[in-house]
Amino acid sequence: MDFRPSEEQELLRASVREFAEAEMRPHVMEWDESQHFPMDLLPKLAALGLMGIQFAEEYGGSGMSAVDYCICIEELARVCPAISLSVAAHNGLCTSHIAMFGTDDQRTRYLPRLVRGEVLGAWGLTESGAGSDAAGMKTSAVRDRDGWVLNGSKNFITHGSIGGVMVVIAVTDRAKGHRGISAFVVEHGTPGMSAGKKENKLGMRASDTSEVIFQDCRIGADQRLGDEGQGFINTLQVLDAGRIGIAALSVGLAQGAYEAALRYARERRQFGQPIAGFQAIQWKLADNATRIEAARLLTYRAAYLKDRGLRMTRESAMAKLFASEIAVKAADDCVQIHGGYGFVKDYPAEKYFRDVKLLTIGEGTSEIQRLVIARQLLNQ
Numbered sequence: 001m002d003f004r005p006s007e008e009q010e011l012l013r014a015s016v017r018e019f020a021e022a023e024m025r026p027h028v029m030e031w032d033e034s035q036h037f038p039m040d041l042l043p044k045l046a047a048l049g050l051m052g053i054q055f056a057e058e059y060g061g062s063g064m065s066a067v068d069y070c071i072c073i074e075e076l077a078r079v080c081p082a083i084s085l086s087v088a089a090h091n092g093l094c095t096s097h098i099a100m101f102g103t104d105d106q107r108t109r110y111l112p113r114l115v116r117g118e119v120l121g122a123w124g125l126t127e128s129g130a131g132s133d134a135a136g137m138k139t140s141a142v143r144d145r146d147g148w149v150l151n152g153s154k155n156f157i158t159h160g161s162i163g164g165v166m167v168v169i170a171v172t173d174r175a176k177g178h179r180g181i182s183a184f185v186v187e188h189g190t191p192g193m194s195a196g197k198k199e200n201k202l203g204m205r206a207s208d209t210s211e212v213i214f215q216d217c218r219i220g221a222d223q224r225l226g227d228e229g230q231g232f233i234n235t236l237q238v239l240d241a242g243r244i245g246i247a248a249l250s251v252g253l254a255q256g257a258y259e260a261a262l263r264y265a266r267e268r269r270q271f272g273q274p275i276a277g278f279q280a281i282q283w284k285l286a287d288n289a290t291r292i293e294a295a296r297l298l299t300y301r302a303a304y305l306k307d308r309g310l311r312m313t314r315e316s317a318m319a320k321l322f323a324s325e326i327a328v329k330a331a332d333d334c335v336q337i338h339g340g341y342g343f344v345k346d347y348p349a350e351k352y353f354r355d356v357k358l359l360t361i362g363e364g365t366s367e368i369q370r371l372v373i374a375r376q377l378l379n380q
């Protein structure tokens with residue numbers, strides 16, 4: 001057992017941190033207020049290898065490990081959780097689904113463009129009537145002579161309006177329940193596919209979240225991703241790994257909030273001394289620093305198992321549950337330590353506070369993580 005990062009991992013962390021500080025930090029509030037994903041950041045993210053972090057070098061990917069992936073997502077989230085969310089959804093959902101279950105031909109067709117950052121990836125599972133109970137989806141894919149016809153709509157889709165390639169999960173045989181669900185890959189601009197309502201969100205506002213509508217959208221037979229009827233099972237595998245990304249995002253956000261609180265506590269003077277001198281503030285800092293370390297270790301353990309090809313359903317759910325919940329606490333304490341200045345937009349505290357709540361909801365709510373963990377414990 002070795003808890004130390006390698007020299008390469010230290011270097012990776014330093015280079016992503018430097019990038020985030022230089023290219024993202026100055027624009028964070030401008031992107032948040034305009035609710036605008038900065039497309040001009042894509043080539044810069046791609047140049048650092050962040051648009052294809054874990055994908056094979058033969059497709060132009062960076063070939064990094066799952067632990068390296070956590071370091072990258074963490075460092076982006078420390079500065080801008082919304083950009084980190086977009087990078088995580090692009091890598092961990094859409095691109096990952098294609099890399100894990102696509103044919104050689106599909107990988108060759110889609111991965112190079114995704115990892116070069118020429119297009120953003122979107123991944124559509126959720127519907128207005130099917131969130132936690134995703135298998136209750138209505139969107140259908142009906143076999144046509146030379147392909148499939150998609151009908152229905154997906155909501156809350158990250159990059160729903162700006163994604164160039166989207167993985168869509170749809171019902172192919174309703175009678176078979178979750179074994180009658182398949183995945184498809186659809187390109188932006190395909191006739192019959194359109195973006196619907198763009199959500200006006202509490203936080204993560206620089207990350208596009210939109211509805212995607214399919215109306216007699218015809219796609220080729222070669223656009224089915226993975227075996228027919230395996231789409232839901234494959235989706236659960238994608239989510240097992242995706243949750244490690246959300247756990248890392250939570251650790252990074254918590255770290256950013258904690259550092260902002262620590263900085264402020266040293267600067268702010270009341271009763272003739274820095275507020276960091278008060279035990280009430282010190283305990284908050286100590287508790288957050290401890291919780292963040294614990295969440296980081298849970299997250300890296302899940303990533304370590306993934307890197308070894310071992311099952312990590314339980315570990316990734318535990319990491320996501322714990323890290324997202326402690327991040328909410330870190331952001332809350334960050335606002336509290338800032339007092340009134342935590343409530344205004346001149347300081348980063350209020351944005352961490354708004355962004356963080358998504359982390360206990362997206363890619364499975366905290367309640368669903370507990371359900372997944374309990375099922376694993378009870379062998380159900």
Ligand SMILES: Cc1cc2nc3c(=O)[nH]c(=O)nc-3n(C[C@H](O)[C@H](O)[C@H](O)COP(=O)(O)OP(=O)(O)OC[C@H]3O[C@@H](n4cnc5c(N)ncnc54)[C@H](O)[C@@H]3O)c2cc1C
Pocket residue numbers: 089122123124125126128130131132133155156157158159201204209358361362363364365366367368371
């Ligand atoms: C910003 C953002 C980005 C997103 N990006 C994507 C994306 O890219 N792709 C995608 O497919 N989806 C995406 N989602 C959707 C997200 O995954 C869902 O919102 C989430 O899974 C919860 O579903 P829901 O919102 O329908 O809530 P519901 O499922 O309606 O849950 C409501 C409440 O009931 C609880 N609940 C539900 N079932 C149970 C149960 N069995 N036991 C106990 N409690 C339960 C929940 O925990 C929650 O507290 C995104 C959402 C947001 C907000």
